[in-house]
Amino acid sequence: MDVPVIQGGYMTPGIELIVVLGLFLALLCMGMTIPLAITVPSVIYLLMHQGLAGLKGIGLVTWGSMNSFTLTAIPLFILMAEILQESKLSLRVYRGLSKLVAWMPGGLLQTNIVGCAIFASISGSSVVTAASIGRVALPELERRKYAPRISAGSLAAGGTLGILFPPSIAMIVYGTFTETSVAKLFMAGVVPGLLLTLMFMTYIAIHALARPAIAPKERGAANLREFSAALLDVMPFVLLIGGTIGSIYAGLVTPTEAAAVGCMLAAVIASIWGESNFGVYKRALQSTTRVCGNILFIVYAAFLFSYAISYAGVGEDITQFLVDLKLSKYQFFFALFVLYTVLGCLVESLGMIVVTVPLLYPVLLKYGIDPIWFGVILVIFIEMGQISPPIGINLFVIQGIWKGKLSDVVMGTVPFHLILFLLLLLLVIFPDIAMWLPSSASVQK
Numbered sequence: 001m002d003v004p005v006i007q008g009g010y011m012t013p014g015i016e017l018i019v020v021l022g023l024f025l026a027l028l029c030m031g032m033t034i035p036l037a038i039t040v041p042s043v044i045y046l047l048m049h050q051g052l053a054g055l056k057g058i059g060l061v062t063w064g065s066m067n068s069f070t071l072t073a074i075p076l077f078i079l080m081a082e083i084l085q086e087s088k089l090s091l092r093v094y095r096g097l098s099k100l101v102a103w104m105p106g107g108l109l110q111t112n113i114v115g116c117a118i119f120a121s122i123s124g125s126s127v128v129t130a131a132s133i134g135r136v137a138l139p140e141l142e143r144r145k146y147a148p149r150i151s152a153g154s155l156a157a158g159g160t161l162g163i164l165f166p167p168s169i170a171m172i173v174y175g176t177f178t179e180t181s182v183a184k185l186f187m188a189g190v191v192p193g194l195l196l197t198l199m200f201m202t203y204i205a206i207h208a209l210a211r212p213a214i215a216p217k218e219r220g221a222a223n224l225r226e227f228s229a230a231l232l233d234v235m236p237f238v239l240l241i242g243g244t245i246g247s248i249y250a251g252l253v254t255p256t257e258a259a260a261v262g263c264m265l266a267a268v269i270a271s272i273w274g275e276s277n278f279g280v281y282k283r284a285l286q287s288t289t290r291v292c293g294n295i296l297f298i299v300y301a302a303f304l305f306s307y308a309i310s311y312a313g314v315g316e317d318i319t320q321f322l323v324d325l326k327l328s329k330y331q332f333f334f335a336l337f338v339l340y341t342v343l344g345c346l347v348e349s350l351g352m353i354v355v356t357v358p359l360l361y362p363v364l365l366k367y368g369i370d371p372i373w374f375g376v377i378l379v380i381f382i383e384m385g386q387i388s389p390p391i392g393i394n395l396f397v398i399q400g401i402w403k404g405k406l407s408d409v410v411m412g413t414v415p416f417h418l419i420l421f422l423l424l425l426l427l428v429i430f431p432d433i434a435m436w437l438p439s440s441a442s443v444q445k
Contacts, residue, residue: 153412
C-alpha cells in the first residue's frame with residue numbers, strides 16, 4: 001500500500017506500530033519483564049493515536065480480560081501440577097518408568113522423554129515439566145555416567161511436550177484470544193504430541209545404537225514383581241489423566257470443570273500414594289499464586305495491546321497489506337517460520353502468543369487457515385523457541401538444576417530442534433495429523 005509516512009504531522013498507524021514493537025523489544029533487551037514490556041508500549045500507543053481519550057477504555061479492558069471462565073482453568077491446572085510436584089509423586093513416576101522403558105536403547109534417556117510426556121499431560125507447562133523430571137533424572141543420569149549433552153538435551157526438549165499435550169496453558173491462552181474451542185485445541189495436540197514423543201525416542205534409540213558410549217545398557221524390570229511395582233508407580237498418573245483429560249474428550253465437562261476435577265483427584269492421589277499434609281498444600285498454593293500472577297499479568301497486558309491496535313485499526317491495515325502481497329499459503333507459512341524463529345530467541349512463549357496472535361488472526365481467516373490447526377502449529381513454533389538460545393527458558397531451567405555448562409545444554413538440544421522442524425513439515429503437508437481427532441469427536445467448549 002502506498003501510504004505516506006506523515007499525514008498532517010502524525011505518523012501513520014503502520015509506522016506507529018513499528019515504533020511500539022521496537023520499544024517492546026528494546027524494553028526486553030533492557031531486562032524489563034514481559035508483562036510490563038507489553039503494557040508500557042500499549043499505553044504509549046494509545047496516547048500516540050488518541051491522546052488521553054484513548055485511555056478511557058482501559059477500565060473495561062481490565063475487567064473484560066480477567067472476567068473469563070476459560071482462563072479459570074489456568075490456576076486450577078497449575079495447582080493440580082504443583083500438588084503432584086510437592087507431594088513427591090514425580091519421583092515415583094520416574095522410578096516406575098525407569099523399569100518399564102529403560103530396557104530400550106538409550107536407557108534412562110528414553111525414560112526422560114516418556115516421563116516428560118506423562119507429566120506434560122498433567123502440568124500443562126513446559127517449565128514445570130522440565131523442572132519436575134529434571135530434578136529427579138539428572139542426579140541419576142550423572143551417577144550412571146550418561147553423556148552430559150544428550151542427557152540435558154533430552155530433558156530440555158522433553159519439557160517442551162508440556163505445551164503440546166493437554167492441558168496446555170499456551171493453548172488455553174490462544175483459545176481465549178481467538179475464541180476457539182479449548183477442548184478441540186487439546187484434542188488437536190494429542191496425535192502430534194504422541195508423534196513427537198515417538199520421534200524423540202526413535203532418535204535417542206538410533207543415537208544410542210550408533211554410539212553405545214552415550215548411554216549404558218539398563219536391564220529394566222527383572223521379574224513380574226518388579227514389573228507390577230513399576231506399573232503401580234505409574235498408575236496414579238494414569239488415573240489422573242483419565243479423570244481430567246478423559247472427561248473432556250468424552251464431552252462430560254469443559255476444560256475449566258476438568259481442571260477443578262483434576263485438583264480434587266490430585267489431592268486424593270497425593271494422600272494415597274504421596275505426601276499429603278498442610279506444608280504440601282501451603283507450598284503448592286504459594287507456587288501456584290506466583291506462577292499464575294505472572295501468566296495472568298501477561299494475558300492482561302496482551303488484551304491491552306490488542307485493544308490498542310484494534311482502536312487504531314492497525315489489524316485491518318496489516319491484514320490488507322499481507323493479502324495485497326499475494327503470498328501463497330506456503331510462502332505465508334515460511335514467513336511465519338522466520339518470524340517465530342526470531343521471536344523464539346528473544347521472547348518467552350506466552351509473550352509470543354499474546355503479541356502476535358491479535359495481529360495475525362485476521363490474516364489466518366483471510367487465507368482460510370483453520371484456527372485449531374494453526375494453534376498446534378503455533379505451539380510447535382513456541383516449543384522451538386523454548387530451546388533456542390539466548391533466552392530459551394528450558395535451557396536455563398535444566399542448566400539451573402545441573403552442574404554442567406549452558407553450552408552443553410544448547411548443543412544437546414540441536415537434534416531435537418531438527419525433529420521439531422520435521423514435525424512442522426509433516427503437519428503442513430498432512431494437516432489431518434492434528435485435525436483428525438477434534439473433527440471426529442463432540443466435546444464441550
